[in-house]
Amino acid sequence: MSPTLTDPEAWAQANFAGADLGDKRRETRLIRLATQIAVDSSASLPKATGNWDDLRAAYRLLDSSAVNFRAIAEPHWRSIRETSPEMALILDDTTEIDFGCTRQIQGVGPVGTGTGQGFLLHSGLMVSHKDEVVYGLAGQILFHRKPVPKGESRTQRRKRDRESEVWGKLIELIGSPLQNTRWVHVMDRGSDDFEVYCRAQRQGVDWVGRVKSLHRRVQGADGLERPLQEELESVPQAGCFTLKLRSRPGLPARTAKLTVTFVRATMLVPRQPADSLKGLDPQPIAQYVVCVREVDPPASVKEPIEWVLYTSLEVACLEDALRIISYYEKRWLIEEWHKALKSGCSAADHQLKASHRLEALTGLLSVVAVRLLQLKGIARSEPERPAIEAAPPKYVAVLRAFRRTTEALPWGTYQFFRELAKLGGFLGRKGDGEPGWQTIWRGWMKLQAMVQGAELDLRLE
Template identity: 40%
Template sequence: MVVVDNELWIEEQFGQCDFGDSRRTKRMKLVAANMLAGPEKSLPGQNTQWSELKAAYRLFDSTEVTFESTASEHWNNTKQTRPGRYLLISDTTDINLNTHKATTGLGILGDGRSRGVQLHSSLVYDSERGVVVGQAGALLHYRKLKPKGETRAQRLARVRESDLWGNLVDQIGPAPQGSQWIHVFDRGGDNFEAMCHIKKTGTDCIIRAAKLNRIVLNQSGEKVSLNEACQDAQLLGSYTLNLRSRSGVAARKATLEVSVTSVTFLLPHRKSQWVKQCGIKTLEMNVVIVQEVNAPEGVKPIRWVLLTSLPAETFDDAWQVIEDYENRWLIEEYHKVEKSGCSIEAHALRTTSRLEPLLGLIGVIAVRLFQLKLVGRNQPNAKAKTHVPKHWLKCLKLLRPKVKVSELTVYEFFRELAKLGGFLGRTGDGEPGWQTIWRGYKEMHSLLDAMRLLGQL
């Protein structure tokens, strides 16, 4: 992955957005540039001139500027994957806007005492190069209180939170020729309908099972619970995992056994109208079970039951599925960037129709911050002079004159950049986070602006 300047990156992500007027597209690029310069700030903090701030408010008030129209250009760019193997990692996060009492149209969160919106996103990860490509799509959901006395059939007939998983698969669509797309879901995506959406798009999946008591057909064609089918799985091998300490649990080495089986999912007794009409009656799935053995007394043993359309005949097959699922942390970290790096929950606008395009913009900006964190780690040996803008190297040389900039790798360049943002780089400090990298980038960018004013770039 070659890192480009903010100006070029903004043009790539927003330059072709269709807002019904080229002036709105130009304004969106200006708002995006101001947000990149201070992603943690509010809109007034990013657009410091009153004329700029009014223009930003007018932009988000336009009916042509929506969540989808703001982010669609980035989504389309992301989905143009070159031949290879990609994970589409999805999850839902709550955007808590409870402090913004004046904002109308929000849904409920948690136990119903908080207000906000649920954001369901899919992040594309190139598993061969170890690179976050971008966001493939996203949906917003406003949860309502469950009507009193609602029946199961009535619930299936209305829009449900569980619909997000399948609807986002449809929004993203099939993979380009030569690309293998693998949807990676946590337990929230374990439902027959979501699996049908994946099958109809011709993509693959890895889903952590949540409903272990559901009835399936085992390898002998017998009706058993999924949990019972797992008990007859074939043991392929084991491995050791070092677990860090957490609240109430000491660090330990866990021995994990890997087993596999296959099952057939049956059409649910109660199903939505979409499932009735999609034409899929059964779904065949391989199952990879990761089970901790000899866990310490009083400690709940690790157990993953992973449903997948990928091959799972050998230990190497199963290990690939496990390794893919372990990359789920990327979407969780991405949502942290949206919340802490871009202060997504701090922005206050009067209506959800104005808020939605702002959420779409923040989702794209967060990709930029997250990519800068990972690019150095994923290309440790690539030369900075071929993967980083030349004036970035020139600027770093001025800020850190003792560093031999011409000899830096991409990994070393971003560590030096993070040091400008407060990263000490001592033995045992680990790797810099996106916050120190971004603070260092802003330090460098201030010098770049000064150099442009002086005509040195």
Template identity: 30%
Template sequence: MKAWVEEELKFLDLGDKRLNTRLEKMLSELSEHPHETVPQAIEKPSDVQATYEFWENRHVKAEKIIEAHKKATIEKIAGEKVVLAVQDTTELEFPPKKGRRGLGSISKQGAEGLKVHNVLAVSGEGIPYGLLKQKVWARAKVRKGKGYVERKRKIEEKESFRWIESLREVQEAIPEDIELITVCDREGDIFELLAEPLREGAHLLIRAAQNRRVKTEEEIDKLFSKLEKLESMAEIAIKLRRTPRRKPRIARLQVKWTSVEIQPPLNKPEYQQMQSMKINAIVAEEIQAPKGEKAVKWVLLTTLAVNNLADAQKVLKYYTYRWLIERFHYVLKTGCGIEKLMLDKGERLEKALATYSIIASRILWLKYCAVEMPDEPADIALEEEEWQVLYCVITKKKELPSEIPTIYECVRWIGRLGGFMCRKGDGEPGVQTLWKGWQRLSDYLKMWIIIKEMQDFIRV
């Protein structure tokens, strides 16, 4: 059993020790070849069948798998001073399958799948530790003309309540000695979320989507109009990570900030019973984007203090970490092939999703350990046999080094196994390269274990 699997599932309680043991075995084997199908990733046909039976077992609940992972994640962040709870929603589209039940409509017309809302724990220095919450649902098909009716429903009855629900649960779960910052993209710009009570040491950081009414000294103005009138206060350089829509680059941004008093919306009577709220706003606009790239412009609303340029830079740095949850979803879909599963019930797919979410979070964590903690020894992430085999394969040496290689060196070596060239200007290996390299390392490790066992047998 892999040590990281034991740590990850130390809080697991499925009500039966045999079920706990089965999930541990599944995680160990599936994590070695996450991109492969279940029959390809797991060697024994009996174990393949047992994996499918595990996901079919009505006593196994996806919530309990995620709960164990959540507790392990909270234990990992115990020493952090600042933790970002990054929220985002994604859709899983599954191919048509006769008899498949439990799926719902998604954004793509005619397609069926599941909606998934995740909350990813990220350190103040950009290390993704794992999930704090995962909510999965099948959306009922919406008839034309129901949009107005949907808008008139209470927030607790809407899908958008997931943002508030997640904030409440995470606030309660994270120790109060940790500064907690909930980070959301424009979809999270909901008045009820902005108005949600925050515990001491908790904050919001949300990209604005709504041109809300704000109170000025003389009149009620619109948020974007007020911010547009501000003069630029500073220019800063910020590192933009790779996304599906842009290449990584250093962007020069004009930055300005102010405090605003947001007024309740006028479209519902119940809003009028709510108080206006003071919040800080930051505008960051790229001065000159490279040819072919869209200039970055963020309007951010935050309860964090923004009194000077240093405060604004810190808030902008935190917001750049929001894209980590997009990378998490990318690893789930492309690296773990979650949408290729042919299970015939939504409930079974949800259990498989919970299983692969643990694997995806580890792949992402390994990648950013190398980025943010490059000089740490490799054994913070790799088991002894893993880094030793990796060292011998890459260096072509039989003797092990006197010191453990760094995590930065090992991650680049894993990248080399996955096709990373390590040339000047290549940057760092991406998550896709890493999971390919990890599969090759797993194969080398199995062969190394077989040879070692044969040598021991011959000596006897």
């Protein structure tokens, strides 16, 4: 299931056709709006639509009670689930869409420290377990944060809806994989809740989830109960490896030396389960725990790497443990998708004044952000694939003409996307590394305009 670039209209048709919006005309309008936004994902609605008639039609579409976040995005989710490969990872995570504190917007809730306003988006991004290929979104849940009542007791907290429940709800929304297909949900510390793993088990999906607390009591192979920390300390180190870390704000790229430990342990049913868990008839869950710790970190590193991961997948040797770790390492891809949604699609910058409008638009932009992220993955995963199989031939021809290449050999995807990135501002010097999705996307938008100009020129002849 290799992602392929198509022209904006074909892409919009493939991702939004079949949306249940209560009227076929709304579906047609959605596809037109998606086509317009795909041309320039960061543009405002007035700029993207281009004229008053189309802008007014877009506003009417977003105003309809039948047009909401899920109705818009679901055709894409369904397509991704139905065409998933034999094995895929689903990267689950939450991000905030914060519209700031000064705008007057109806229906939004608190975000951040409580000073912002907006909503939260919990998404499952399906990616390859082997490389950086992004397939698409398998499902999402948009929700509003509820203020925590003052003086709430622990018993009262267990009875009301908890924000952490969204991890299990997304797993159930995405559902069970098709026959002969395996899905692995890869989750961060927010998912460390017995109920989440219980719901995953009921759906027949696997998981790799980061541990939040090492104080949780587990049952070891000897049948005795002890804190997870003690269980990990009771087994020998399985091996070590090195990991190249990308640069982050304030931190340069570096190579870390890591040790690996793994053990089989049974997670026990909480002594005081929440009401939502009681209805699931919970039983102890046997799984593996993989621990990764950095040794001899540089003095400048304040927080050395320490990942403790629960997994339903078997870990019988160091190779198995390293595979589990590699799955967790891919979580940066959903962070990149969040960046594409917020920066590449300007999700929080649209000036609509009602939450339901903004939510519906976010459903559309979520799918556009996938397209942005896929640009980078195609070139890396299939560098020798003919460029005309990954992008429309006319786009390849126009870019070759613009770059004034005289070579007779056809371009591969790697060369095409590198030249595309140069069109978007990438310099391509020896020390520049590989282009990111942002420069590739800027180049793609310029190339789209060039292709449209070439087509117009031909019609005028």
